[in-house]
Amino acid sequence: MRNRTLGLGIIATIVIILNVGCEDKKAVSFVDDNWSDANLVRGGLLYDKWWKINSVAEPTSNFDPIWSSQTTNSRSGSATWRCKECHGWDYIGKNGRYSSGSHYTGFEGVWEARLKDKADVFDAIKDDGGNHDLSAELSDNDVLDLTKFILDGLVDITLYVDANGVALGDTTNGKSLYESACASCHGSDGNSLDFKSDDGIQGVGWAANDNPQEILHKIRWGHPGSDPEMPSMVEKGKSDQDCADILAYSQKLPQ
Ligand code: HEC
Ligand code: HEC
Known part of the structure; x- marks a missing residue:
């Protein structure tokens, strides 16, 4: 009986030692x-x-x-x-x-x-x-x-944005996706929401040209804290190429 208790004690000690430093x-x-x-x-x-x-x-x-x-x-x-x-x-x-x-x-x-x-x-x-x-x-x-x-979740950016910042995508597919997934909040021209307080309107066309790497990220995941909440295109089942197509079309919108 004493041996058994001692044995259990030793095992418990080993377990404790193994856990520490792990x-x-x-x-x-x-x-x-x-x-x-x-x-x-x-x-x-x-x-x-x-x-x-x-x-x-x-x-x-x-x-x-x-x-x-x-x-x-x-x-x-x-x-x-x-x-x-x-x-x-x-x-x-x-x-x-x-x-x-x-x-x-x-x-x-x-x-x-x-x-x-x-x-x-x-x-x-x-x-x-x-x-x-x-x-x-x-x-x-x-x-x-x-x-x-x-x-x-990462993408190889060189597949979707070239070294000059031009999106590598199909603007025809991009336009139809933009019209169904983005225009309700940003307008068909991308300028319903103004992102900056600078002169004029800084909308989707401006943003997509100013920082295409950032906007590809936001098309894929959404914009944190936006109200109404901007949806994630990945969550909607769109492929990375679809997202790049939306970006390519966004770069053609008026700035
Ligand atoms: C202020 C700059 C800075 C910020 C902000 C920062 N990191 Fe880092 N991160 C570093 C640096 C520098 C290293 C290199 C290791 C180190 O110095 O600890 C690193 C290392 C890493 C690594 C390991 C990379 C590897 O190849 O092993 C990951 C992963 C990482 N960061 C993710 C993140 C995430 C996610 C966030 C946001 C929650 C974040 N970091 C915020 C500077 C930053
Ligand atoms: C439900 C409404 C909604 C939808 C749909 C939506 N957005 Fe947004 N988006 C927002 C809001 C709100 C903001 C934040 C505006 C602000 O900060 O002034 C925002 C921000 C942005 C920004 C600015 C990011 C920045 O860095 O400031 C871009 C670019 C953008 N959206 C593009 C898109 C595109 C492209 C789509 C379609 C894939 C889309 N949005 C769909 C609501 C929406």
Whole structure:
């Protein structure tokens, strides 16, 4: 009897020892256990502007120490916490649209991460206690949805937008999709909603030419916090090429 108790005690001790120092194991099991519930569309929206989606307060400080490790992008406050600000709308960071100009940070994209193990991507985003620590701002479910987006939601931008920013799509298919999926809110000419307070109207035609990489992302996933809510074309079952076709037609709208 005494031996049996001792034996159980030893086993319990071993189990405790195995659990301590196995942070990775915990992420693996959380990610594996919940992977089928990961929400791809929500991940795409979080990547754009997470605080509009998870109802956490908009940050007022900078995302340090990472942000202050660069000096080329002079933005401050909440902008420094957006995934897209460092990793790009085209997901290739310093190798893409943000390779120069005011958004340049020199940071890598997340394109290569799509091929990594999902638990490793989860840990890289959450990075509890590290430089990329988002554990106070993002719940494990938020990080899971972002992980899903990185593994399954990225596109190779070179297939859909050329080096001059021209969308590679069929404007005939784009027009019919635009008329059925976009015109009810943005108008047939794209100018029913004015996105900026500048002179004139900055509508869909302007936006699609100004930043095609961003607008392809928004056509696919929606616009976080928009009222009425802009739908995700991926959620509506449209292919990436359909989305590029909508972008190509949008670039032809009056600006
Ligand atoms: C202020 C800039 C910045 C922001 C904002 C940022 N990251 Fe990062 N991210 C980095 C840097 C720099 C690295 C490289 C590793 C490091 O320094 O921790 C990185 C690494 C990563 C990696 C690992 C990449 C790989 O190939 O292994 C992933 C995935 C990632 N970030 C996703 C995200 C997501 C999702 C968000 C938004 C919730 C985000 N990041 C916000 C700068 C940023
Ligand atoms: C249910 C209404 C609705 C539908 C349908 C809709 N949108 Fe939107 N969209 C919005 C709202 C609201 C905003 C935010 C406007 C603002 O910020 O002033 C927005 C924002 C945008 C923006 C501006 C993004 C930015 O960076 O400011 C673009 C471009 C856009 N939509 C294009 C489209 C396209 C293309 C479609 C069709 C695939 C579409 N929208 C469908 C409501 C809609």
